[in-house]
Amino acid sequence: MRKRRRKSRNGFLRSALCAAAALLLSPVHAEPPARVMSLNLCTDVLAMPLAAPGQLVSVSFLARDPALSPLHVEAETYPVNHGRAEEVFLARPDLVLTGTYTLHNTTQLLKRLDMQVAEFSFVQTLDTIPDDIRRMGALLGRERQAEAMAADFEAQLAGIEARRCARRPTALAYEQNGVAVGEGTLAHSVLAAAGFRNLAAERGISGMAPFPLELVVSERPDVIIIPSGESEGPALGARVPRHRALRALPETRIGAFVPPGTWSCGGPAVLDAVKALDALRQEIAPCGEAP
Template sequence: MLGRRRCLPRLSGLALLAGALLVAPVSAAPKRVMSLNLCTDQLAMTLAGPDQLVSVSFLSREPSLSMLHEEAQAYPVNRGLAEEAFLEKPDLVVTGTYALHNTTALLKRLDFHVEEFSFAQTLETIPGEIRRMGVLLGQEEKAERIAGDFTDELEAIAARQCDRRPTMIAYDQNGIAPGGGTLGDSVMRAAGFANLAADLGVVGMAPFPLEEVIAARPDVISISRKQDAPTLGEHVPRHPAIAALPETRIGAFVPEGSLSCGAPGVMEAVRALAALRAEIAPCPQDATQ
């Protein structure tokens, strides 16, 4: 049930060892790692040892996309091109399944060690992604600590939830909203909100009619911050009819970049929304804190 505490599974030591053996053969940790994808950037920068990570994607320096944009300033950047990896000669290349497929295929044909990560769709998948990157980098102990802390905090937040679940929609450019099976949906639910889009049958990222937003009158509409280069699509979530909703909170309630990837930084979005939920629809224990 949505209002009940959800326990996230913990892997036993044997399961972790078995998973590690499946991910990569037992060998020395790679000394030169190159990340070609925004989301693998976030994991690699979190876990890599000193001087182990030699390059990250240029998107990792973009504040609107990357929670670690400041940390990324310390690394050379790439644009995901095979030529860049060929010149860098890394021991390991990590990238995403949605990255440039011609780059991935070419590097594999050239016998580079390439590991692909799929885009994590829910909070529950993130600890496994952290552990997998830890195995690849030879940073298993650090990864286990970070994954364990992530799970523990999610469980603690879930334990503070109750049946008071205000309605919310994350309304982005061109009226796109995250429905069921998305990272945004799992973040909203973990924070104690009911996702309007998912409750009305939306699956994945899909257009959501402006008229339905207005008719539903959600308690919260989360919109992105205005960009330096605005687009016409930004006008949809900022429509005057939405702004006129009398009892709806509208704003950019999550930190920039916190919902871009299934990485530890997404916890910043959960914390922000959990605090907002406690403010607008406090559970009994919130009143005593």
């Protein structure tokens, strides 16, 4: 009888210890950061629509640039920073948001100072945006809002992609100095989703690389997408996408076509770029007609 009691008592103790260990090892839900600084345009456009009132205390100065930021009006309501470690140190935020591709010295210094830093990848396509939205929501403690935003993004994108057909006109995203946007870029994924063939990608360009003006003229793309405006002073490189040789292509449509800033970074506003190009594609190559 005593042995049975001892076994029963030992079993109870083991169960209690296991339960206590489980409680100790289970993740503790930390409080959302009260003060958040964003040092990068691409984290700006993810954080601004999701942050709680008063939570985002600073965004990058680029967030106010109409040529780069789709949320430049909203950015006027936030203090701006220039990505300097001194600014962050003095502000003492609970969380710093930045990209893996800029401000490396600042990021490393902040980490050495034991500041909480979250970095977002340089690689951005339409496929990565919903996960980036969800990750930002988790960082800010705004998971419910982020999930609704990501699900809406996915649903709208699926609806646009469902309208694609065999007719796929060629397009070239032509930037300053004659640089074209190729495979592996956000712009490339936007063009594909809208039903265009990216001429630069078909010519082997990955990322961004020079695309000679002579090749543009000889290839005669259906659409040439040029920058909508300049965020800085005039430069000779800005004249290349507007070269008069391109105007000698009578059947090529040349224009901005994409709302300013909407495909600078991977955020919810990228859908506006997809919608604009989808409408253009339907206009110049309707699916109801034979290719």
